[in-house]
Amino acid sequence: VAIGREAEATFRLLVESVKDYAIFILDASGRVSTWNAGAERIKGYRAEQIIGRHFSVFYPPDVAATGKCELELEVASREGRFEEEGWRVRQNGSRFWANVTITVLRNPEGELIGFAKVTQDLSLRRAAEQAERTLAAERAALAERERIQHFQERFLAILGHDLRNPLASLDMGVGVIKQRTTDPTTLRLLERMGSSSQRMSRMIEQILDLTRIRLAGGLQLNPQPMDLREALEPIVHELRGAYPLQEIEFKYEQASGSWDRDRLQQVFSNLISNAILHGVKNTPVHVDVRLEQSVVHIQVHNEGPPIPVELQSELFNPFRRGARDSRTAKTAGLGLGLYISRELVSAHHGSLDLQSDATSGTTCRVTLPRTTVISR
Numbered sequence: 139v140a141i142g143r144e145a146e147a148t149f150r151l152l153v154e155s156v157k158d159y160a161i162f163i164l165d166a167s168g169r170v171s172t173w174n175a176g177a178e179r180i181k182g183y184r185a186e187q188i189i190g191r192h193f194s195v196f197y198p199p200d201v202a203a204t205g206k207c208e209l210e211l212e213v214a215s216r217e218g219r220f221e222e223e224g225w226r227v228r229q230n231g232s233r234f235w236a237n238v239t240i241t242v243l244r245n246p247e248g249e250l251i252g253f254a255k256v257t258q259d260l261s262l263r264r265a266a267e268q269a270e271r272t273l274a275a276e277r278a279a280l281a282e283r284e285r286i287q288h289f290q291e292r293f294l295a296i297l298g299h300d301l302r303n304p305l306a307s308l309d310m311g312v313g314v315i316k317q318r319t320t321d322p323t324t325l326r327l328l329e330r331m332g333s334s335s336q337r338m339s340r341m342i343e344q345i346l347d348l349t350r351i352r353l354a355g356g357l358q359l360n361p362q363p364m365d366l367r368e369a370l371e372p373i374v375h376e377l378r379g380a381y382p383l384q385e386i387e388f389k390y391e392q393a394s395g396s397w398d399r400d401r402l403q404q405v406f407s408n409l410i411s412n413a414i415l416h417g418v419k420n421t422p423v424h425v426d427v428r429l430e431q432s433v434v435h436i437q438v439h440n441e442g443p444p445i446p447v448e449l450q451s452e453l454f455n456p457f458r459r460g461a462r463d464s465r466t467a468k469t470a471g472l473g474l475g476l477y478i479s480r481e482l483v484s485a486h487h488g489s490l491d492l493q494s495d496a497t498s499g500t501t502c503r504v505t506l507p508r509t510t511v512i513s514r
């Protein structure tokens with residue numbers, strides 16, 4: 139197509155003055171031979187600084203080293219054009235995200251005379267896209283958190299009311315019928331129903347605690363000035379009643395402090411029951427309290443085969459139970475006792491450990507600071 143000289147000059151002016159695109163020509167070997175205002179703006183070089191240099195200077199050095207530039211020219215000459223989006227480098231070394239088109243230029247005889255290269259700086263667009271993606275991800279995360287929170291609240295409500303309440307009324311019903319019955323078979327049955335519902339409500343309480351620890355931000359303590367005896371004696375008494383043949387030796391040294399009594403009872407109830415249920419039948423269980431300056435040590439000891447060392451720390455994980463079966467399936471728990479106990483002792487800023495070996499049996503040792511300041 140023949141165009142007039144004037145039109146050609148106008149066209150050249152147009153290309154030279156375009157600011158949004160770098161438009162320039164590479165000779166057949168890839169050296170820059172023209173430059174426009176957009177190229178200067180985007181890439182940073184002035185015409186006299188760049189004309190004659192190979193266009194690989196526009197690529198990150200590690201990319202240029204792979205022979206990518208030569209490959210692009212090869213593709214352009216074979217297929218007529220090459221296009222991609224990728225990282226390019228400005229004169230000052232900073233990178234920008236670019237859309238690049240390389241078009242082959244041939245004379246009327248079909249000989250390759252060079253390449254036209256158009257580069258657009260997409261950094262702004264890319265940054266906007268990235269910001270949009272981040273925003274979308276944040277929104278999704280928020281929605282997910284809300285969904286989980288809703289689920290947690292529902293779950294806690296089910297455990298706390300929907301399951302607990304009917305169980306309480308069953309338990310009450312059993313108690314009322316028991317008082318009106320003299321038939322020994324019925325009484326035995328009611329006895330069993332009563333202890334089943336008690337076991338079940340204990341399990342519900344444990345699952346509630348687990349949910350509070352894992353999902354609802356932890357267990358709340360309500361520490362009050364008290365004597366440790368208030369936490370231990372009722373439990374020892376209760377367990378002596380529940381296991382009349384079991385000897386429980388209780389050695390006590392007066393220890394006052396600031397603790398959550400109900401929660402400590404829960405800890406000792408589990409530790410002493412563990413010693414009774416998982417220890418050797420008809421051997422005494424020892425409960426010792428020892429004061430040491432600002433801390434109290436409480437030890438619960440039972441005899442029995444040692445717990446393998448590798449299992450000892452495992453037992454503190456939720457639902458983790460020992461290899462051996464407990465005495466009877468009836469007394470089998472969920473395996474949450476030690477986990478919750480340790481959480482409760484930690485909430486008091488204390489520690490709970492277990493030691494077990496062949497000569498001395500198994501000992502659970504609780505160390506409590508005498509004052510618990512709850513920081514929330």
Ligand SMILES: Nc1ncnc2c1ncn2[C@@H]1O[C@H](COP(=O)(O)OP(=O)(O)OP(=O)(O)O)[C@@H](O)[C@H]1O
Pocket residue numbers: 344408412413416417440442445453458459460461462470471472473474475476477500
């Ligand atoms: N004093 C102990 N002597 C021997 N084994 C023990 C003792 N205490 C705990 N274990 C082992 O650790 C396991 C976990 O104890 P944990 O109190 O967490 O659960 P559990 O007693 O089985 O059930 P629950 O949730 O009702 O307490 C027990 O199943 C038992 O195998």
Ligand SMILES: [Mg+2]
Pocket residue numbers: 408411412471474475476
């Ligand atoms: Mg237990």
